[in-house]
Amino acid sequence: MRWHKRLLAAGVVAAVTFSAAACAGGKVRGAEGTPQPGASQGATGGTADTTFVYVPNLDVVTDWDPASSYSNEIIAMENIYESLTRYNPQTKKAEPRLATAWTTSPDGKTWTFTLRPGVKFHTGKPLDAAAAKAAIERTMKIGEGAAYIWGAVDKIQAKDPTTLVFRLKYPSPIDLIASAGYASYIYDTTAASGDLKKWFGEGHDAGSGPYTVDTWQKGRETELTLKSFDGYWGGWNGPHYTKIDFRVTPELATAWQLLQRGEVSFVQRLNPQLFAQAGATDTVRTSQTPSFQNLLALFNTQSGPLKDVRLRQAVQKAIDYDGLVAALKGAGVAASGLVPDGLLGYTPGRTGRQDLPGAEALLKEAGYGPGGKPLNLTLTYAQGDSDQEVLITLLSAALDKLNVKLTAKPLQWTTQWDQGKAKDPAKRQDIFVMYWYPDYADAYSWFVNVFRSAEPVSFNLSYLKDSGIDKEIDRLPALTATDQAAAEKAYADLQTQIIDDRAAVAVPYVQNYQRAYAASVQGYVDNPAYPNVVFVYDLKPGA
Structure with a gap:
């Protein structure tokens, strides 16, 4: 039911304010993080200058399953998983992600996507049209979180390894739907031999994104750590952050102090007073979107x-x-x-x-x-x-x-x-x-x-x-x-x-999003289509 997220977002937005995607429906699960099969330790092992430290004001993970995830974990999920497209608010259009191109029939009821070749899941399995079809069909079958977005879909066809065809019951903008921040993730449905939902709940992932789960420790200040996935299709040439730490800090004043001391890279939210101080600090940059x-x-x-x-x-x-x-x-x-x-x-x-x-x-x-x-x-x-x-x-x-x-x-x-x-x-x-x-x-x-x-x-x-x-x-x-x-x-x-x-x-x-981040972070752009998400792979660590 789509209003799981609305319950918290609409009603407790003072506490959540810029964790807009907070969900009332996800069950909180606790587990020690487990390194992913097929994942690397990252290019540098996570030295300070290549570790991006994100400071959210609420716990990160309520639901690890990419089919039903509908909460704050979007800030991690968008770095672990990918969808067919990504929305660009400047052009007001979807742009390539796992799909490199797409066409639609004149009546808007048939959509054909060409998938990016050479993509691998973190499990090591190749990502092809059959795998993408299986992921979306599993999300639709589970029917939780934002799965309703696929409601127009009648059937999905894997025409060949790189061609995915959607046939719809009624015209719908599948290119936009495929860019959603929830329920649009493509993942390896064969990642676990047993109960896949249980396997996800233990802190595993089966995405194709640039980062994979390193450790997950529910209730700890540094709740979640991601590391670079060596097999990422985008490659790791040039400067990149190879590790992401999510350090939960409910008090805004504490988050600001950590940023001033250079201990964190990005503060999700500051109040107007602290935001004004950040704007006057040489070692900090600010963003309003x-x-x-x-x-x-x-x-x-x-x-x-x-x-x-x-x-x-x-x-x-x-x-x-x-x-x-x-x-x-x-x-x-x-x-x-x-x-x-x-x-x-x-x-x-x-x-x-x-x-x-x-x-x-x-x-x-x-x-x-x-x-x-x-x-x-x-x-x-x-x-x-x-x-x-x-x-x-x-x-x-x-x-x-x-x-x-x-x-x-x-x-x-x-x-x-x-x-x-x-x-x-x-x-x-x-x-x-x-x-x-x-x-x-x-x-x-x-x-x-x-x-x-x-x-x-x-x-x-x-x-x-x-x-x-x-x-x-x-x-x-x-x-x-x-x-x-x-x-x-x-x-x-x-x-x-x-x-x-x-x-x-x-x-x-x-x-209005009011962000503050270390001056050494290069290339940050806020995308309001993905609440509070930092696409860390797109950034460059500076001096």
Whole structure:
């Protein structure tokens, strides 16, 4: 079920903030790491200058199985395993990884991938079309984590050792799906003679990536160590990091001290104050990149006072978008509609602006506002999320001026979600605040999950029911697969309907990644399609 990840990501994002892929569904397993069969010790044995030390703020591994992995271990998995393609947010396209080229039929229902020759799994087995087919089919059969991404696939054919053909039940952008950060990994399904899931759970891997598991010690500060795989198809000529240590450090101040002392290479997250210090430190570099994760304020379109579209539009106009982004001090950037920049469907010019006179006029028209009836609204948000609390503070102050009282309740995610899904509409909130981000680099996730009609209610927490909008949403995968210009227009039109006409949502901001890393690290680029992942092989260790 796809919402395993959502439970934690949407509800405890204060603790997780930039471990956006935290999963509530994965079982935590503990084991001492086991060197992989067929793996080398690395070119240098892991000397300090070729060891990349990554500092996450949460434990790394909850699920070792590449079929069902749906959590923080993505930061390691993307260095161990590879998918057919990798998403480039600059070009908004998938680029070659294990596949070197691909074509699609005009109807978007047949996709043919040419695989990279000469690739080996860490087990020593060659990676060919039959092995890739077996991996994807096992992921589909297990059906956990993000396996739903392959839902359009009818059958997979290994036409010859380097040709993989997907035949689909309906048009879908398989090139994007194959670049997903979850459930798209190609792995050796013959790695274990017995129970493969159990074998993975003991800390083994069967990937084809540049690194393989060296040690795994659950609960230790240095939880996981990866080492270079000598048989990697990309080779090891030139400078590379040959070892990766994942050193779990929950306290941001401690992580910053380790970076200052030169003991670590990369800090996943700093708060705005520490990030400013990092920017003024000669031995440290910083990076800010808008993520693909945005905050949604979903308005109850079906019951309560916000059933009146004028009141929903008034609340949209009351939000101090600029003031909120300024108060976040770099932790968020202005949103432009529902789709973050870097994804097909991003529409410039949709940035919200506070308009209190406009809000007052709409309230007055509905009989509320200064001099009219008092309006009482309820809102739920994630307990302990300081960024969401800034939104609540600013919105409450603005609404007070308009004779609107906002009662905001911080809740644990499961409690908030249960209230939002209550069968009795009278028990539901007027405004539901949560984060959203896609499982693969496609904006479809926002529309099909959050705004398509749904009974029973799942994530459609604005309770929007519009058959015309549903029909337009259902066309998106086929358009994305066959006519991207038409898809861009469809996304723009849908946002006009959902945000402007129906006023089902406001999008206050997009979360901003704030990284700090050693000045000796060369070539780092953040890719928001893979939350918190550092593709270490692409980096060069410097002086």
